[in-house]
Each structure stands twice: as C-alpha cells, then as structure tokens.
Amino acid sequence: MKAALDIRDLSVDYHTRAGRLHALRNVDLLVPDGEVVGLVGESGCGKSTLISAVLRLLAENAEVPGGEIVLDGTDLLSLSDAEMRLRRGRDVSVVFQDPMTGLNPVLTIGRQMIDIQHREALSRAARRERAVDMLARVRIPDPASRMDSYPHELSGGMRQRVAIAMALMMNPKLLIADEPTTALDATLEVQIIELLQELQGEIGCAILFISHHLGVIAELCQRVVVMYAGSAVEEGGVRDIFHAPAHPYTKALLDCDPGRIRERRQTLPSIPGSLPDLTAPPPGCIFADRCTKADAGCGATQPPRIDTAPGHWATCHFAEAMR
C-alpha cells in the first residue's frame, strides 16, 4: 500500500516553564494514497501539534526528539526550510475550521486563486481559467463572477467551498482538513461533506480529516486513527473502529456520543477523570487512570501495539479481549 503520508514514531516536546511537555509520543499514522483517513480525538489529544508538525510550522518552543514524517516518499523533517516552503500548498495543503484563516480579507477570491499558482509556468489568462474551473468544481454557482467577490461577501458555506478550492488548486498529494465543518450548520455541513466525497473521487488526493464529530467521520472516512493525550491509541478501517473498537478509550468515546444513544436516558455516559499531566506522563498506559478495564499492569508497563485484524491495531494490553 503506497502512502501519501506515513508518520512513524513521531514525538514532539514543548519546552514550557513547567518543564518539558511531551505533546506527542511515538505517534504512528498512515494515510494511504487516495484514501480519506479520519483523525478523532478530544481537546488535548495533540491534533493541532500533529498538523503543525506535518506542515513543519511548530511553535518556537517545540522540539522533535524523534520520528519521521514521510510525505510521498520524502521525510519532511530532513528538508531544508526552503524546500519545505515549496511543498506547502503544493504537496500538502490545509482547510481550516474557520475559512477566513486561509483567505485574505482584502483581496478578491479571484486574485487569491490566481496568486496561489505563482509557481506555475502559465499565462495570466490560463491561471484565471484554472481558478474559475476550480470554483466550479467546488459547486460555486456562477464562478466567473464570484472571482471578483471579496471573502466577506460570501456566506459561511460558500467561504468554506472557496477555501477548499484554494487548497485543491495545486493538486496536492495530501489535503489536511482541520474540522472544516464544525463552524457550519447541519444542513451546510452535509453539503461540505458530500462535496469532499465527490472531489476526492474526482481528484483522488488523500485526505486527513480531523474532527471530533463521530458521525461525520463515520460517513466520510475509510480509515480512522484515534488519538488520546498525545498518543495514537488505535488505528483501523472505519467499520473496525466503529463496530469492533479494540481500545477502551475508543469504545468509551463511542459510547458517550449522544447521537448513538437512541432511547431517552436520564443519565448519560461520560469518561470520568481528566487528561494526564503531559510534563510527567505516567510510566504505563496513558489512559490507565481513566480506564474501566485497567489493572495494576496497565499503570506499570506501556502496552505494545497489538494487531487485532489486518490493518487494525490498538495500544492496549486487552486489545484482543476487547473484540
């Protein structure tokens, strides 16, 4: 299986006043070519650090003690800053939760879509044509006239479409979608998900789709990675993850989703406890103190990565028993 993105054993530390904060610890993550991989995790799981690491835009106080981020055969961590700059936007691009993050408010949509092609050896007219074509592909009505609009003149849903068009303009190998539908209403969220599904079929780029919304992940993704407190705890096909979770955290998370509980309940499930202090992570399993299955061994030794099915693994001593 050829991979668009293969993160191996990646660790990221932050130097803070409280000491060294181990924000990511030995994370493995695989995005196969042309697939949509969902990244699920709650606040503090390390999603943002992971994205910054892939883009090589980590904060100044961050350090990468080890690991590889292989994008289309090249380890990004070995590139010079200049080489990395060439890859951002071309090989890997991002769609953010707030589309305005990626759009310049004082330039027209068209100007920005043309500017992004500055490395292409194309005439201005050809660039414009490509931009209009791309806007049409994200189903923006009347794309040619929309080229002259400013971002603020568009509705939230339209802006997110433009942001997606910008991200796909250079045919990236990998699109990172960071909660792209969270700020949108339900009926618009559906439209964006369907759009991403269609575009992925047409363009064939791999997508790393980050969301805390399990319903969206279930619908859009082929594979899912679950992260907790800086560790990837489980990875597998979407059916494996949703129907036969092998990590207690994944199972607890699924059980908590009010959308999965069909009948009315007075008492709803939750995961008691709080995230561990990542300046001094526990010696054993990172989830042990909140886990209902944990025994003395869990607190003492780190669980290995256990394969429970082809392409499905979890870091839990009880992974086999969970199924």
Place this chain on the structure above:
Amino acid sequence: MSGPLLKLEGLHVRFSAARGIRSLLAGREKQTFDAVAGVSLEIEPGECLAIVGESGSGKTTLARAINGLTPIAEGKAWISGEPLHDKPDWTAVRRQTAMMFQDPVGSLSPRMTVRNLILEPFRIHGIAIGEPERKARKLLAAAGLSQEFLDRYPHQLSGGQARRVGVARALALDPALLLADEPTAGLDVSVQGEILTLLNKLRGELGLAILIITHNLNIIRHVADRIGVMYLGRLIETGPVEEVFANPAHPYTRALLAANPEPDPDARLTRIALKGEVPSLLARPKGCEFHPRCPWAHEDCATRAPDLASVSGARRKARCLHPFPDFECRSEAAGGK
C-alpha cells in the same frame, strides 16, 4: 402558581441593519429586520423545551429577549404572570431566569475566582448570605465540583469544569427558569454526557424549567420534553420530542433531522438536499418562507403564507401548507428523494 411559567404571544425582536455611508448619503430609510418574528410559546413549571435552528434562526435572540438583554419590539410575554413587554423590573425578572451562555469559559469574568463567581448573584441582588463559604461549597457540590476549585480562575478550568461553574452560578438564586444557550457547545463528547446528566438531575431535584437553545439535535432527545424548530425567526414546528423525531411534519425539520450524520459507517442515510442557503432576514421570501429551499414545495407555497397550525393531534403544530402526515406516502410523492 397556576398557568404557564413562561408565555410568549407573537413576540418580535427587531434590529436595524447597519447602514453604509452610501445609503446614508442617499437618505434611504433605515432598514429593519425581525430576528424574532412573532413567536408564541408556553413553558410549564418544571418543563424542558428545546429550541432548535440554524444560525440566524433567531433562537438565541429569543432567549435574550426573555430576560431583557434585547428589547421586545412587539408582542407580549409573561413570566409567572408578570408582563415582560411593559417595562418590567428586569432585575427581579433576572432573579428567576438564570441564563447560561455559549462559551463555558468566556462567560465567566476572567479576574474572579470561582468562589466569587458563584457568589456574584447574591452580591448583585444584595442578598445577605449567612456563611458565604458554605453556600459556595454547597452550590459547587450541587454542580458536581469539589471545593478545591473555589480558588481557581476561569482560565485554569477545562470547558466541562467551567460549564459546571456556570450551572452552579445559575442555581444560586433558585430560579424558576434556566435559559441554556448551547449548553454543550465547545465541550468534548466525553463531557457532554456529564452536563446533560447534571441538567436532568437538577430538573428532577429542583423542579427547574429549562429552555435549551441548541443546534445539536443529538442531545435534545435526552433532556427535552418538547421541541420547537425555528427558521427565519419563526417557529415552524413544535411538539413532543419523541413524536417530532419519529415523524417530523415540516419539510425543514425533516431535512434538519436527515442532515445529522449517524455515527455508524453502515447507516443508510435518506438525505434531503435543501436548495441554496438560508435567505436574508432583510428579504424574506413571499408565501411560505421555506418554499425556495423546499424539495416538496407546491405551487401555492409561493403565494400563501402558512400559519403555525395543528397537525396530527393537538400537541403538535407545523407552519406548512402541506405537512407530512406520515413519511412513507410523502417520500413517494417527492420521488423518493
């Protein structure tokens, strides 16, 4: 006390559109729009009503009008029989209607400790507290937080903890009605359950009535008795939660429910594609205001404006000329969309 706790009759909240310098120079009339356009509803003591809608539907504005944060332009409203539309004593009204805002951390004054935040309602209303320390601990415990949090500042709390502080503060003065604007917004899935359980528990123990404002359909069925769906500032469907979820009468409700992705990769979705986007409040469509987006729109929908009328039983109402009596026969009519 007899009669409903809260009663709204044709409530309107009006805003004026921001005027550009061009229209000022041209001397154009000041444009106004109704964010809430004639909402009538009732909440019984101890009842939980959920108001659902997308952004711009006026659901938050409705809650803000109930405790006077935005003025009522037209219509009538009563809380425990006291009229709200006729220059009420808002300080007194706000004693019985506690409000929780969307941002759990951002709705807490940043330079106050949890202790002072919880005691703030007593100080505002000049109510003597015998032993403030005990009172603060008791309220914090009722919201499920231990006393170690008393000396923390808001930025030292997680979203779930801050939400609990918000709940503790809302309970301080024994309100009759809790206005909860997106109580689970910004919270992780694993914490949402905690907050919903807490709200349910408080309802049971204190007989608190709750008005929940949310766009999250998933949480409603676990907390609310009735649901009201808003679109462009109007209620377009009301009824008991179970019945509306099982068989929505208004096409918009139907689309909204269908747009809620199932956390199951094998779920077979019957999506309903709505055309276009929500129209501007400055240019409300003629006839039924939903007809330009409605997949089932008939010819008369473009000309006749429907009222919120009873459908399938007295407890349910819908603002639709052709409401769904039941799903099967209608979906065929619409070509199985």
Place this chain on the structure above:
Amino acid sequence: MSIAERSSFKYTAVGRLMSDPLAVAAVTIIALLVLCAVFADAIAPYDYKALNVRERFAPPSFVHLLGTDNLGRDTFSRLLFGARIALFVGLTSVGLAALIGLMLGMVAGFGPRWLDNAILFLFDTLRAYPTIILALALGALLPPGLGTVILVVVLTTFSEYGRVARTQTQALSAQEFIDAERAMGASPARILFMHILPNVLGPFFILAAINLPVVITIEAGMSFLGVGVAPGTPSWGATLKDGFDYIRNTPWLIVSGGIPLVLVTLGFTFLGESLRDVLDPKLRKER
C-alpha cells in the same frame, strides 16, 4: 498541559517578572533612580544651588564627579535633585492623565453612542494639537513652574489613555461574561467597576510605564525651551539647556545631563515590555 493551579513563586506575576532579565535590569535602574530621588540630600556631595564662581566650568574630577556648570554648581548634585523633579512630574502627570483618560474612556466605551462621539471628538481635538505649541502657548500664559509642566503633560497625553480605555472597554463589553453579568441583573456601575475596570488596568499599567519617560522628556524639553520649571530649579532639562548654552566651555555637561534621561527611558520601556509579557493574558496562556 495540566491546568491545575501552580502557586509556587515561579508562577506568580512577580515571579514571572523576575525571571525575565530585561525586567530585572529595568527594576534595577528604576530602583536606583528612586533611591537617588529619595536620598538626594544624603547622597549629594554639595548643595545643588550653592554657587561657586571660582570653580565654574570645572571638568569632571574627584572633587566634582560630573564637573560644574556656568555658575560653578555641582552637576552631579543637581542631577540627583533633578531625579526628584523628574519623578514627581512624571508620576503626578502620568497618574492624573491616566485617571482622567480612564474615566472618560470607560464612559465613552460603555455609554450611549452620542456620549462616545462627544468624548472621541475631545480626544481627537487634543491629540491633533502639537505638544510643543501647546507647551509654548501655556508656558507664555502661565508662570513657569512644575504646575504648568504637569498641566501641559496631562492635557496632551490623557487622550491617549482615554483611547486605550475606550477600545478595551468596547472589546470587553462585547464579551460573553459581560452579557452574563447583565443577565444576572448586575447594574451598569457594577459591570463597569467590578468587571471591566480590572481587565482594563493591565494594559493601562503597560502604557503608563512606557509613557513615563516620555513625560519626563517633555518636562526636560519644556525646561530646555525655558517654559518649564522656574529658573534655578535643578531639572534635567535645565541642566541640558545649560550644557547646550555652554557647549564650547563644558562639553561634558550636555553628556552628563543626558545620561539620566537615557537611563530612565530604557528603564521604564523595559519595564513596560516585561509587564506586557506578564500581564497580557493572551501571551500568558500555557507557554
């Protein structure tokens, strides 16, 4: 990162401030200045107004550390007493300007639109007026003295504080916790003083610290132009003016008169910068 409260010294505001070398330098300079001002009588080797015609234009030596001026007065002693004037003018006028600006700015930011417009108009008018022209005009009208200097400084700088206070107040008013207070029934006065004021004060201290040397420079400038303090007062500006007048006889006078100004500027600017790091909650978050 754990969000538990850390109460050890390292995490208090003062503790964080003292872990910043820039802040330590700033505090040292300012402390020295304050010591000089307070104990000027004890430290100064000579009476600052004692004339000694025989030792006019004396170069720096062990007898006169920084030499003497055209009247034979000991420069070092004059600078020490000058620190007193500088600090007095600086603190009083910054304090007054900040207080007036704070009040007007908060009222403008929180009150009705018309009041906001009226106060803004006042701010803009005063800001548009060049400091030096105002200083010359008032200096000509009023007798020279510290009062005049303070009046000029307050008039020209309070609008700056007012603008900051207004912007902050407006930004805070739009935040959810203010709505939450209103929803609980809090009166406007309570919201303004209990909830907005404490959040406006942080940026205010930063601005005041950065502005203090500016004010001292204005005082020096006015004294230099002769519209500041009364003749004979050992203000730093007056010392500079003497140095300028007799630059051919005593080139060191203008240098030694300038050193305290440079030090004060550096000290308070550093302090302002470090305060910003510590007090700005956005920068403080989990670094």
